[in-house]
Amino acid sequence: MKNINIPQFQENLLTWYRDNKRDLPWREDQDPYKIWVSEIMLQQTRVDTVIPYFNRFISLFPTPEDLAEADEEDVLKVWEGLGYYSRVRNLQQAVKEVSQSYDGNVPDTEKEIRALKGVGPYTAGAILSIAYGKAVPAVDGNVMRVLSRIFTVYDDITKPQAKKTFDQLSRDMIPADVAGDYNQAVMELGATVCTPKNPHCLTCPVEAHCHARKEGVQSLLPVKAKKKPPRTEHWQAVVIIDENGHVFLNRRPDTGLLAKMWEFPMYRAEENSGEDALLEKLGNQLELKNVKRIEQTQEVRHIFSHIVWEIDVYLVQLTGALNATAEDEQVVSPDELNYYPFSVSHQKIIDGTVSDYLLSSI
DNA sequence: AACTCGGGGAG
DNA sequence: CTCCCAGAGTT
Secondary structure (H helix, E strand, O other): OOOOOHHHHHHHHHHHHHHHOOOOHHHOOOOHHHHHHHHHHOOOOOHHHHHHHHHHHHHHOOOHHHHHHOOHHHHHHHHOOOOOOHHHHHHHHHHHHHHHHOOOOOOOOHHHHHOOOOOOHHHHHHHHHHHHOOOOOOOOHHHHHHHHHHOOOOOOOOOHHHHHHHHHHHHHHOOOOOHHHHHHHHHHHHHHOOOOOOOOHHHOOOHHHOHHHHHOOHHHOOOOOOOOOOEEEEEEEEEEEOOOOOEEEEEOOOOOOOOOOEEOOEEEOOOOOOHHHHHHHOHHHHOOOEEEEEEEEEEEEEEOOOEEEEEEEEEEEEEOOOOOOOOOEEEEOHHHHHHOOEOHHHHHHHHHHHHHHHHOOO
């Protein structure tokens, strides 16, 4: 580790932060619950994306008790479109724990807060420093990028081992009295000045301390291994509508991708499988009902971080009435779809097939 | 240590 | 297109 003037670095950074920090809704007070919610939402998610979700979430669930008492389905609906849905299911599990074991007060010790579901090393550090002023690191992608440049650390930041390096480095840099502002200042610098590409070194408040800048290698840092490309999966989705104009929904399993989200029935597509193969798979879903019409209405392409879904969407009209036969099934009118949480991929089906072929024809 | 888990905005 | 974001849980 190269040497810098740490007190001077802290002062330059904190002065810049206090003059330039963004006006964000979770900075209006130091409510540990609100800080917590914001940090969960901000995991792998940009500030601009989070802001409207945060405002709506806090207005609906202002306290840990409000969130603890809410229906999981309603909570998922508020999170709809934000992604990584286990974050909010873990958050609700954790606030139940806070309500029961801590009388609704977010704990302020490393051990207790790390024991809460969904609170990892970063989020624990963020809450403890921002809400409680404790001098603990909160190492996220911004912090690793900034510190890798300040100290020209060439460790691959995708490796777990590198996290320990930056955690220790960060620990050595935190001022004891203003840890929350300091941690936020490093992140704010990373988000607005020390950006991944084309960092704005000319306006950087700590340029004088930056070894990467001195050596002209800021664009080479941080070192980060490329991740492997996502695999492609082919699916057939079907919007089944019965003689009452009701459509059939499935709820996904409790674990795995998009857990507990609702969707139109999906079937893995084989090579060149079309309507005939789909009707065969639909057999036990439809039982004795007759298919009056089947028509392909849409092709949806949806990209996850590790999977690409290519979905052929079909509209199937039945003679006879559909009925839900299990808890993970529902038969609803199209306007009732608003009450169920859907992933973005199936929102595309609602916005396409349902609104174009069902709502417009009424 | 490697993999899973969403979605969108910037370049 | 590619990258990557105020990461955590599971295996």
